[in-house]
Amino acid sequence: MIFDSTFIILIPAMILAIYAQGKVQSTFNKYLKYRNAHGYTGADVARRLLDMNGLYDVPIEVIGGTLTDHYDPSTKVMRLSRDVYSGTSVAAIGVAAHETGHAIQHKEGYIPLTVRNLIVPVANFGSNLAWPLFLIGLIMGIPSLLDFGIILFSAVVIFQIITLPVEFNASNRAIRLLSSENILTDAEIKPAREVLNAAALTYLAATLTAILQLIRLIVLREERD
Template identity: 55%
Template sequence: MFPLFFDPTFVLLIPAVILAFWAQMKVKTAYSEYSRVLSRKGISGAQAARALLDQFGMYNVPIQRVAGNLTDHYDPRDRTLHLSEGVFNSTSIAAIGVAAHEVGHAVQHQKNYAPLKFRNAVVPVVGVGSSLAFPLFFLGLLFRGPLLMDIGILLFVGVIIFHLVTLPVEFDASTRAVKLLGDTGILGSDEITGAKAVLNAAALTYVAAAVMAFAQLARLLFLRGMFGHRD
């Protein structure tokens, strides 16, 4: 039997790795390009987010600065919108697009958007499952324990479900963001093109993550078929 961590099944991951690398390059390129293009109205990402939140009466949703680059997120647990240092004070088209995307998540939360509710509900379970899936599977592989391998695969299926439900959540948030920016006039029609480019590139990273998860599942199933029988 080949070594567990240097086996031919890694070839199944190569297309997903290439896609993930390409997606990261796309988002970095788009964000870098439109971070240098300032919006004509000159409002910051935080100001844009505040204006959009107020459009929906979400005056009680605070906006906080968070450290890091592209670490922006909306936390449904405390209904707080977090904007990274490069977005909070920036008046660029990229910053406003990213801020509007996070507002899109806040709007989803307010409107009880079903995929978001489901994702929020499964996050704790998926977190535990993702941390146990590979150790259990490879323990089963090492000791010829098909039951452990099957449990690992089942846990990893939960990760797949999480990635699948994340796609509509993220795409919907971007769609809402673009519409809000156009409806409110925060960005002009030509500026929205740049915001779309940034958000579309970011969406590719979620697609790449889903593809990687499926490739990992294929690898586990392949190994299960080859070595999942007791001697």
């Protein structure tokens, strides 16, 4: 029961995660019906912003799913979901500009993005092995495995924390570009910002979840002594 009793620590993160997921879906779907005045597609906007920043060599591909949009710094490829790639909604434009913001970060050597990319392998390793090692240590009473599991999971927490400025900066860049380049009208900027702010909640939820999960591991470790 000692394991189950610590689950309460995660409740605030679970509540925020559920709220954030609902918020981003409802906000995106709401403004998916709001066509931008110029009739640009997400792909149009991404290409224009990439080119004006000298990123002619970054291709834009279509990827399946909803809100699966991302820029891959390892291959220098931008992938947009179909609703964003072909969509003319304010929501689509906001998301496409956000991903372009990541591409610009990569080109400029934005330090938080560089650090995040460097620790991705460690974070993935920690995410896959932290809990199995910790549970083995907990069951078999091996303190060194408990400590190693906590150390590995700490890499996941660091990754999530570094992700926050990366995402917020990409959204800020997106809004500035959409406004300064007159891609969206003043009336359209607000809903585009709402979409990106809603998406930011999911990153906050992920970070809070990771932090509370780490606290949970530490509590379990202390109770084991």
